[in-house]
Each structure stands twice: as structure tokens, then as C-alpha cells.
Amino acid sequence: MSTGLKGWKDIPIGGMILEAGNSAEYETGGWRTFRPVMDKEKCKNCLFCWIYCPDSAIQVENEKIKEIDLKYCKGCGICAAECPAKAIEMVEEGKL
Amino acid sequence: MGKQVAMTGNIAVANAMRQINPDVCAAYPITPSTEVMQQFASFVADGKVDTELVTVESEHSAMSAGIGAAAAGGRVMTATSANGLALMWEMLYIASGNRLPIAMMVINRALSAPINIHGDHSDEMGARDAGWIQMYSENGQEAYDNIIQAILIGESEGVLLPAMVGMDGFIISHSIENLELLEDKQVRDFLGEFKPKHPLLNINKPITMGPLDLQDYYSEHKRQQAQAMQKAKAAILKVAKDYKAVSGREYGFFEPYKLEDADIGILTLGSSAGTTRFVVDLMREKGIKVGMIKLRVFRPFPIEELQQALSHLKALAVMDRSDSFGAAGGPVFSEVRSALYDLPARPKTVNYIYGLGGRDLGISPIERVVKDLQEIHQTEKIKELVTHLTVRE
Amino acid sequence: MATLKELSKREELLAGGHRLCAGCGASIVVRQILLAAGKNVVVSCSTGCLEVATSIYPYTSWRVPFFHSAFENSAATICGVEAMYQLQKRKGKLPVDEEIKFIGLGGDGGTYDIGLQSLSGGLERGHDFLFVCYDNGAYMNTGIQRSSATPLGAATTTSPAGKVIPGKTQYRKDLTDIVEAHHIPYLAQASPHNWKDLNKKVEKALSIRGPKFLNVIAPCHRGWRSGINEAISLSKLAVDTCFWPLYEIENGKLTINYKPKNKKPLTEWMKLQGRFKHLFKPENEHILQQLQQGIDCKWNNLLKREEVEKPC
Numbered sequence: 001m002s003t004g005l006k007g008w009k010d011i012p013i014g015g016m017i018l019e020a021g022n023s024a025e026y027e028t029g030g031w032r033t034f035r036p037v038m039d040k041e042k043c044k045n046c047l048f049c050w051i052y053c054p055d056s057a058i059q060v061e062n063e064k065i066k067e068i069d070l071k072y073c074k075g076c077g078i079c080a081a082e083c084p085a086k087a088i089e090m091v092e093e094g095k096l
Numbered sequence: 097m098g099k100q101v102a103m104t105g106n107i108a109v110a111n112a113m114r115q116i117n118p119d120v121c122a123a124y125p126i127t128p129s130t131e132v133m134q135q136f137a138s139f140v141a142d143g144k145v146d147t148e149l150v151t152v153e154s155e156h157s158a159m160s161a162g163i164g165a166a167a168a169g170g171r172v173m174t175a176t177s178a179n180g181l182a183l184m185w186e187m188l189y190i191a192s193g194n195r196l197p198i199a200m201m202v203i204n205r206a207l208s209a210p211i212n213i214h215g216d217h218s219d220e221m222g223a224r225d226a227g228w229i230q231m232y233s234e235n236g237q238e239a240y241d242n243i244i245q246a247i248l249i250g251e252s253e254g255v256l257l258p259a260m261v262g263m264d265g266f267i268i269s270h271s272i273e274n275l276e277l278l279e280d281k282q283v284r285d286f287l288g289e290f291k292p293k294h295p296l297l298n299i300n301k302p303i304t305m306g307p308l309d310l311q312d313y314y315s316e317h318k319r320q321q322a323q324a325m326q327k328a329k330a331a332i333l334k335v336a337k338d339y340k341a342v343s344g345r346e347y348g349f350f351e352p353y354k355l356e357d358a359d360i361g362i363l364t365l366g367s368s369a370g371t372t373r374f375v376v377d378l379m380r381e382k383g384i385k386v387g388m389i390k391l392r393v394f395r396p397f398p399i400e401e402l403q404q405a406l407s408h409l410k411a412l413a414v415m416d417r418s419d420s421f422g423a424a425g426g427p428v429f430s431e432v433r434s435a436l437y438d439l440p441a442r443p444k445t446v447n448y449i450y451g452l453g454g455r456d457l458g459i460s461p462i463e464r465v466v467k468d469l470q471e472i473h474q475t476e477k478i479k480e481l482v483t484h485l486t487v488r489e
Numbered sequence: 490m491a492t493l494k495e496l497s498k499r500e501e502l503l504a505g506g507h508r509l510c511a512g513c514g515a516s517i518v519v520r521q522i523l524l525a526a527g528k529n530v531v532v533s534c535s536t537g538c539l540e541v542a543t544s545i546y547p548y549t550s551w552r553v554p555f556f557h558s559a560f561e562n563s564a565a566t567i568c569g570v571e572a573m574y575q576l577q578k579r580k581g582k583l584p585v586d587e588e589i590k591f592i593g594l595g596g597d598g599g600t601y602d603i604g605l606q607s608l609s610g611g612l613e614r615g616h617d618f619l620f621v622c623y624d625n626g627a628y629m630n631t632g633i634q635r636s637s638a639t640p641l642g643a644a645t646t647t648s649p650a651g652k653v654i655p656g657k658t659q660y661r662k663d664l665t666d667i668v669e670a671h672h673i674p675y676l677a678q679a680s681p682h683n684w685k686d687l688n689k690k691v692e693k694a695l696s697i698r699g700p701k702f703l704n705v706i707a708p709c710h711r712g713w714r715s716g717i718n719e720a721i722s723l724s725k726l727a728v729d730t731c732f733w734p735l736y737e738i739e740n741g742k743l744t745i746n747y748k749p750k751n752k753k754p755l756t757e758w759m760k761l762q763g764r765f766k767h768l769f770k771p772e773n774e775h776i777l778q779q780l781q782q783g784i785d786c787k788w789n790n791l792l793k794r795e796e797v798e799k800p801c
Contacts, residue, residue, distance in 0.1 A: 164569025
């Protein structure tokens, strides 16, 4: 079998995963139907979108929204729904 | 050398645990194992051990907390019987699947229903596929010796599997016998410290344990377990050798008795070995060439070693202290008979289910087994493959 | 009390790339808990959506030590981990200045139902741990079966709204009340929409020694038959209707952390969820009334109790 997957001698025993947080390598952005598009002009950096994001997809730097990481964003639209400044719009992927 | 004492099997095991001084013990009382943890609790209360004793609300939680503690990183022990072991069933697989070398004393007792508190092997035999190393003890001395060795066997490099040690409920657990305890220091030096490679408590190197493992890797993890059980064979012999150096007592996968020149033999495990040995001596006086083999290790099952030890026999009786309803016989019988299958010449092998719910196996039922074996030897015919012994018609 | 700006500087301890549904309430709850707890925690989790979707081998989203053992034993498991910690601390095997906190997680199935005994045992024995139930009101992982946390009348796949039976026929169990009967030093109800309150409660809980409990509402749009983007708005409405009051009980004393200025009718929350749709038919009006009465009664009792327990 050449599945590219490791054999039993080459993986840690007992199903242990030794690399903490390695799901970051697994991109769930492909699930998305609607993409959050942020209007930085309108954004007040209240960080509500960040604290309510289920997918740890909103990047904050120096207390300000840096970007929405589309590698992980599944397009649920909670950020857009909760943004007090209405700075995020959900746009259908194909129509961008 | 250690010291001679008179104590019950349970108290001997509790003393083994005191000397082992495990990091965490989580247990729930159930007859006939209760006394072990009761005695151990008094060791904790008197400051004779360092152990964190977790007095859980069920055996399921006993094994769950034990698994949590072992994953956290350290030595974990518990004890149970019958329905308690059955309630742990789910967790037994999780302990072995996570490769956590927990050591457990099983004071063997019949499973309900009807409820019965006395000794048979239906509890431990029910757990034979759970991925645990399994050993059985003939008496309190063996139970004591086995549980100490179980710690190191399970923790051995390449093994990392949980181990359970059986001892017949009441028959051994509550009978006083003379036995020898090692000095505390001897036990502690023998065991040393256990340092798992990836403890959960290492917050600087966070790991995930117990993930969802689907088609991509589950088979690989099970293959590792199969390998670990294979490796356990060498570990059992290595630990036995080291233990002999400390205790002077010798252990292997099994113990043959007057077997070498025997024509017929009886394979048994647990307390009935004592009675069987007595009958073998009686028969030998009459010139009957019968021998006995007492199985100590049931998992990993010593296939090749048994083949070697049994191939010269003409007839063999396998004694099962539990039934496997609807199977080809009791669990020990199925394994032994299967092990012998590939031999070019093999003994005719029959099975006796006996002693359920603690029913006494006296001398006369074993004499009957010998008589049956003689007949099979002479006629080369098996009348009854599986016989329910010690039961009224 | 940390502000959002302060929290945003902390390390994100639940990595992206997990496979919970888009818009899942549970992951918001967990992110907020971990932000409050920080790195020095060990987490156990019962079998359920959260566990299966955040640790699919060979991937894990957890940046803290994480252990899933089985469905019904998250509490017993974390108690075992904690016991080993206490031993190692006592024997000087761990750094003296390194303090680790322990969090057990479970959904309502793993907490209200199959895991209740294990939780009760852990609370009674006094282990130093925080148990968090993320309550989405049904067995969502196996496909939306009723649990004892499912509200009266809700349709689930094992309590469907049929021609004869209008959804679940029993009231939900009040787990927070049951936990209180264990006389633990701290317990609370929280909601992810009120991140400030949830953050404060986690921080407070972890600063107290002994067993602590948090019951957190975690909307599930698949089970609730609601909008994919409504986890936060629905948890807020659950609080504003007093379906899910925010309160805490510290050493036996109750404090209500939020009192809606205008307590909204329960139907405001229910009408947004397909699981209650059949209850809006005229023949089921009595169920709506029953539900409202139950909510009012509980809320009034909380208010009265808080009043009585006020220091003189």
C-alpha cells in the first residue's frame, strides 16, 4: 500500500499526538460557502468577532484585527452577525 | 532473605502493595477483594505508603481515575472482583489501548447471575481479550510474587501494557497460609522508579491522548498492541529471572509437575493446582504415569512453550473454572487445544468445567479425570469432549 | 478582570483546523475557557462532538495536555490526573513554582446523563478541579437524540414531534441544582455571549481550591434547527428570556450576575429554533404556557433566594 501514511512502527504508541495544536495544518477553509469580508474603515477593533469566532480564525495583533484567516474560517458568519459596527459582510464564495 | 509470616492471600497482596508504594490507587469495594483495599487504606492512614488513595464511587470510576492517573505519569494500582471487573470492562480496553501499565489484583469470583461471591474464573476470563497481561496464582505466595512482578512486566520497554493478577476468591484470598514476604527495601530496589516518556502533567510539552482514530491509523495502533503483547513474553521471563535473584523463587509461563515421563496430564490454573498435585502423587504411587502443568500466564498465551511441554502426552485434560457457553469448551481449553493443533503428534485433549461459584474441587473429581484420561489413552477414543464436573445431574 | 484587548494578547490554546461544525457554540465556549485558564491546565473531555472534532488522529487542536478516555468518565479521569499531580507535588517531583489546574469537559450527555455518577463522585471527594458542562440540550454528536437537558416539547430524533406526541414530554433536569447539593465551594451558569462574565467565572473558579462547576449554554444550530450564525444571539436570548439565568453560588451564597431589564417572553427565543416549531400550533399552546410558567417560577425563586441571602 502506498497511501503516504505511516506504518505501525513509525508512529507513537497508544494514539498519542505529540505535536500540540497541529490541527493548524488541517485547513477547514474549504468548507466555506460565504466568506467574511471586512471593511477595515468601519472596524472599531472591539474584538467581538475575535472572541466569538468558533474557529480561532480571526487574527489579532497589537489589540487590533489583523485579518481573518481563511485557512480555517468555515464561513459561519457569527462575526458578521455580532459586529456592532457592521464592518463584516458575508459574500458568497463564487461571487467574489 | 525475606521473612516468614502467616497471612491470608488478601493481606499478602495488600502488603505487596504497601511495599510497591504505588503513586495512585483508585478502588471500590467488592467481595472478596474488599479486604485488600481496606488493609491498604489503613497503610495509607498510618503513613506507611505515600499513595494517593482515591475512594471512588464505582469500579468504572476506579479504572477511569486509574487511567487518568497513569496518563498523568506514574505507578497506578487497584483491586477488584467479578461484577466490579465487569463494570470496568469498557475501561480495560481503554487502559491497554492507551498503553498504560496499570497493575490490578483480581480476586477471582463468579459473575452474576445468580449472584455468588465465591471463587471462579468467569470474571478474569471474560476480560481475556482486553489487551491486559494476565497471570493466575495458586496461593497467597504466588499472588504476592506475581503482583510485584506484574508492575515491572507492564512497565517494560516495548511492553507498556496493563497487567492483572488473579487469585481465587475466598479459597486463597481468605485462607491463612505461611508465606515469605521480601524486605520492603528489596521490593523497592527491585522495582525502582517508573518514568513514563510522555506524561500528561508535563505542561511544557503538551500531548493529546485518546484521540478519535479512524480508518487511517486505528489498525496500526492495534498492531502495536499485538507487538507489545508479544514482547511481554520476554519481559515476563526477564522479570522472573531478576525476581528469582531477589526471592529465590522461580517463575515462568507455567510450572510442570511430574510431567516429563507422564503419559497423561492435567492442565490447570489457580488454587486447584494444589489438589491436583496431591492427586498426581496419589496416582503416581499406584504407578499411573500422570503429570500436571499449572498455567501461570494466560496472556500472552505461551503457545510454543506449551507445545513443547505437552507434545509427548497421549491424553490431556484441561481444567476450566469458567464456562464459555456455546463455545468449543472453556476458555483455557479452546486456547490449549488450538495451540496443540499444529503438532504432528499431539495428545487427545478433553475439557472439564469445574468449581463454578466456588464449588470445591475435591480429590475424587480429579481421580475421575485421571480415570477418564487413562481410558482415552488406552482406547484412543474420546467419549465426551467437554464434561461438566462437580455438578449434580 | 481581563479586557478583550488583554485577552487578545494571550496565546490561542485551541488551534484552528478543528472539525466542529461552522458556527458551533461549543468551540466558542472552549476558546473562552482556555483564554481565561491559560497554559497551565490539563483538560479531560468526555466523548462527544467537542472531543471527536478537536482530536482526529493524527491532528489535535489542543495546545494544552488533553485526554479523552470515554463518554461517562471525564470527571473520574481528570480526578485521577489530579490525584497523580497531588502525589507528585507532595513528593517534590514537580517544580514547586509550577501550579497546574485541572478542567473536565463534557456535553450535556456526558454530564447530565451518562457522566452524572462520575461527576458526583468527583465533586463529593473534593478533588481540586473545575468541571465544565457545555450544554446544547441533546446528544448532538450521535445525531440529536433527547437528553435530560432537552427542554420540554423540543423535537429531537428520539423525541420527534409526531402526530400524537408533540416532542419531548418531560421537563429538563436542573443539573446546576443537583451539583449545588454537593456543597462545593463554587458553581455557576454562564453563556458565551457574555464573555466577560464567563471569563470572570473561569478565573474565579480556578482560583478556588476544591471542586468547582460551570454549566455553560452552547447553542447547536444543527440540533436547535436555527441559523448557522446564531450561536451568540441565541445564547443571549436564552439569558434575556431567563431560560438560562446567569448566576453563581459561592460557598452557598447565590448571586445573580445578570438581570434583564425587560425579561423577554420565552417564545422570543423558541421561535428562532425549528425544534420548537410544532409548539406554535394552536393545539400545543398549553406546552408553551407550561414552559413559560416553569421559567418564571425558577427565575422568581432565584430572585427571592438572592434577596434572602443578601448580607444584612
